[in-house]
Amino acid sequence: AQTVTQSQPEMSVQEAETVTLSCTYDTSESDYYLFWYKQPPSRQMILVIRQEAYKQQNATENRFSVNFQKAAKSFSLKISDSQLGDAAMYFCAYKPLTQGGSEKLVFGKGTKLTVNP
Amino acid sequence: DAGVIQSPRHEVTEMGQEVTLRCKPISGHNSLFWYRQTMMRGLELLIYFNNNVPIDDSGMPEDRFSAKMPNASFSTLKIQPSEPRDSAVYFCASSLWDRGGYTFGSGTRLTVV
Numbered sequence: 292a293q294t295v296t297q298s299q300p301e302m303s304v305q306e307a308e309t310v311t312l313s314c315t316y317d318t319s320e321s322d323y324y325l326f327w328y329k330q331p332p333s334r335q336m337i338l339v340i341r342q343e344a345y346k347q348q349n350a351t352e353n354r355f356s357v358n359f360q361k362a363a364k365s366f367s368l369k370i371s372d373s374q375l376g377d378a379a380m381y382f383c384a385y386k387p388l389t390q391g392g393s394e395k396l397v398f399g400k401g402t403k404l405t406v407n408p
Numbered sequence: 409d410a411g412v413i414q415s416p417r418h419e420v421t422e423m424g425q426e427v428t429l430r431c432k433p434i435s436g437h438n439s440l441f442w443y444r445q446t447m448m449r450g451l452e453l454l455i456y457f458n459n460n461v462p463i464d465d466s467g468m469p470e471d472r473f474s475a476k477m478p479n480a481s482f483s484t485l486k487i488q489p490s491e492p493r494d495s496a497v498y499f500c501a502s503s504l505w506d507r508g509g510y511t512f513g514s515g516t517r518l519t520v521v
Contacts, residue, residue: 326509334497336512382451386509394439394503395464396510398451 293318295385297399304373305407311358312368312402314383322388325359325366326396331379339381342366344388370404378406414500414513421520426488429516432481433502441510442475442485443499451499457483490520 294317304310316325327339342350342359349357354374358367370377383399413432421427433440441456455465457477465475472491477483487494497517501510 324509328509328512334515334517336499336501336515338509338511341509384509394441394456394458395453396441397453400450 293320293385293387293397295383295397295399297381297383297402299402300400301403301405303405303407304370306373306375308373309369309371310373310404312370312381312383312404314366314368314399316364316366316383316385318364318385318387320387324386324388325357326384326386327355327357327366327368328382328384328398329377329379330382330401331376336382340368373406375406375408378404380404412500412502412511412513414498414516416516417514419516419518421490421518423491423520424489425520426486427490427494427518427520429485429498429500429518431483431485431500431513433483433500434511435481437502437504437511438480439503440477440483441499441501441503442483443501445497445499445515446495454485487518490518492520495519 296315323344325342329337329339340350340352340355349359354371356369380401380403382401385397415430439458442454444452454467455475460477475485497515499512499515501512503510
């Protein structure tokens with residue numbers, strides 16, 4: 292079974308600094324999606340960034356970027372120029388890209404990010 | 409588009425009562441998912457539908473839980489009878505089949521006393 296592990300229950304960063312959140316996953320599939328979701332105190336789950344495993348180029352969305360290491364099954368999220376509004380729970384998630392296969396999105400336990408002014 | 413709409417936002421009920429949670433997916437999305445979030449267990453997939461048909465309900469905790477999707481624009485998750493351990497935030501999400509990430513609703517916080 293696929294699993295997603297986030298080894299950092301909590302992280303903190305100073306405003307305007309850079310922080311990296313870690314994620315590893317376990318799968319025997321060769322094609323899949325990886326995601327980072329943000330959940331602020333409002334509890335809304337917001338998609339931050341996605342990566343297709345067949346793409347070697349790391350995904351980037353403004354201040355958010357990933358370091359995707361397929362062989363190591365690692366998918367870290369880097370937040371640059373951290374802002375107070377980045378404070379939230381961050382969830383790493385995995386989904387296989389099997390034609391006609393499961394649509395299940397498997398989540399890690401989350402990392403709580405605090406941004407200090 | 410208004411996004412995925414869930415109701416109610418909060419629900420407080422007494423043990424033994426029936427609870428019905430509602431979800432309207434994004435128009436055009438053909439997959440719908442129900443998740444439960446607790447501190448202890450994190451985000452758990454309960455059931456998902458594709459084209460209104462239940463595909464995988466292996467996450468449904470027990471017979472007290474049931475879900476329906478009578479049409480492409482509406483789904484319900486029912487708990488009968490409810491128990492205190494069912495207290496959690498229940499999320500509905502929708503997506504286009506095999507097109508990557510989901511769009512989540514705002515969730516329903518259920519408290520069973």
